[in-house]
Amino acid sequence: MTSDFLLALAQAITKGLLTGMVYGLMALGLSVIFGVMRVVNFAHGEMMVIGMYLAWAGFEYLEVSPLISLPLIAVIFFGAGYLLQRGLISPFIGRPEHQQFLLLLAVAILLVNGALAIAGPDSRGVQLDSQFDSYELGPLVLDAVRLHAALAAVAIAALLWFFFTRTRTGKSIRAAADNHMGALVVGLDVPRLYAVTFGVGAACVGAAGALMITIIPVTPFLAGEYTLLAFVIVIVGGLGSMTGALMGGLLIGVSEAVAGLLLQPSLKSMFSFGLLILVLLLRPQGLFGKSAR
């Protein structure tokens, strides 16, 4: 009895960790955008859902696995994010939060209802060949699709780390985030860097969408939930911190899976929101963020 329970618990935790990696990648996009521009992307879940739909369409109509179409989706999202920042969001940087909120809310409404108008309200899923494959790790069984998605998410996060610490553009973006005025003084093209940042953040969430569609089917109504989920993760991990977003993703992934096992599945997000309230009050810089406010 107890050993069965422990096994089920361990199983839930592994499942949560794997899903959590994809959550982490999604939240990473939000965190990068906020960390650099102080713009709160209220359309984040909507972007995620668009990524899921693109990957679904690629699979449905072109028979391309989401893992293969992922790089293309990331490139499309980068371009769209770049243009969105240049065209719409740029004048709103430094404006009051409620104005940014309204702007991105309008973008969110357009994205989610665009998806609804094109793909309809039905849930759309992807049936991969590896759907029912699994790997055994001792007594634990890992779903193949979940493991692949998690590994891809880790690889993309590693690429992002490389970009921000090793490339000139990445370093310039961090410089602009640290000191906007200083970056302007040394002659960095800050508006371009901001556009690149939004593109990178969008690419993250687009890629996360392509991975998520292999785990669960998509409907337009998931968008709001994902926006909230991304916020919970980055706040718990530490808004603006890259490791924070990833660790937050894992934590929320695990807590959802365990709450789903121990309590009712419908109660799982109550746990996340409770955690959000505690972190906001006791450690607003996030569990893994270091800067004191």
Add this chain to the structure above:
Amino acid sequence: MSALRRLVGDSTPRTLWGLASLLLLLLLAPALLGKYWLSVLILILYFAYVGQAWNIVMGFAGQLSLGHALYAGLGGYVAAGLFFHYGIGPWAGLFAAVAAAAVASVIVGYLGFRFSLAGVYFALLTIAFSEFTRIAFDHWPWAGGSGGLFLKVDAASNLLDLRGGPVMFYYLILALAVGAFVLCRALLESRLGRYWLAVREDAEAAQAVGVPVLRCKMLAMVISAALTALAGVWNAFYYNNLFPETAFAMGRSIEITLAPIIGGLGTLFGPFVGAVVLTGLGEGFTDIGDALGIPGIKQIFYGLALLVIVMFRPAGLWPWLSARLGLAERAQ
């Protein structure tokens, strides 16, 4: 008389005549309008009223709450639940409703302000409490759980139990909207109102000159939540049903914020103007959407309209409109 004089303040005769004729028109509206237009006007007044209530926290005191559905939902559930289970009428129930919302706002506000959360962080705290409550109500049998709570529909007009047709609910929401307008004007003219504006503009400077910042923010939250709870009671008895998924939804909270942001934050007339524009757009686009028959097309037009407004009138429509009409409301 002096109170009235203070309330009127330095408003121009033109403004006062404008307000008086608007009020007269609104009072006569049920006699002049058909069923459909009356229901549209009811929606406008509802959004103007909750917008006015939300505007106290955000527009006056500068604290971004994106969880006001919590207070409307609690108000509605408490009054409807008391009526449904114990037959306690809404006029008595609304005291309990207001009290429940006030207690919730004290908890949210005290935690948020005491731990000095501001901006997005405060907004997320308010969202978290509202979502938390939504899930709790989903699993609470007394409140009907996720299956919802239904009030018996009664065609006979009965003001005591708030059972009746649209005309009664129209006058109720009109009374609330006018009352909130007058209350907000009085608040802005009061010492507390001045304090709020000081806190909104620069909380540290306000603290330094002796403004009790925490108490001012708390009062804004409690007054706003109490007013919002009344809207929740009205809403529950008007629609006769309550579901956690809609009553405490994030979308409900966002709806509350739109009219004052679009109309002009911190202005008295902004929530009304915003409510007229948004409800008008919503109804117009519903017709277009029905004609085209594509799901989501209504919201696409709505999103485009929001985008255009926020890009070209980020401070809201009323400050611009009132300057045009020569009714300049003093900049608050």
